[in-house]
Amino acid sequence: MTAVTDDGTIIEIDDLLDDIYLGQQRLTQTEIHRRAVEAELPADLLTRITAMPEGEYAMDEAADLLGETAR
Numbered sequence: 001m002t003a004v005t006d007d008g009t010i011i012e013i014d015d016l017l018d019d020i021y022l023g024q025q026r027l028t029q030t031e032i033h034r035r036a037v038e039a040e041l042p043a044d045l046l047t048r049i050t051a052m053p054e055g056e057y058a059m060d061e062a063a064d065l066l067g068e069t070a071r
Contacts, residue, residue, distance in 0.1 A: 012041055013066050021059040028056050 020035045029052045
């Protein structure tokens with residue numbers, strides 16, 4: 001989860017979402033944040049996750065909100 005692309009974040013977001021959504025259809029913002037903290041992602045990514053509105057998200061919805069573009 002520490003691979004860095006030219007923009008510095010895409011691979012980390014992709015990896016996080018791939019890992020936490022494995023076998024899951026929807027996850028809460030709280031669960032996404034908890035897993036990101038466990039993965040020791042950079043503070044800028046944690047800030048973006050914290051800024052997500054409360055609720056449940058499908059993987060593509062979370063990716064859209066987090067600015068994921070590599071898929």
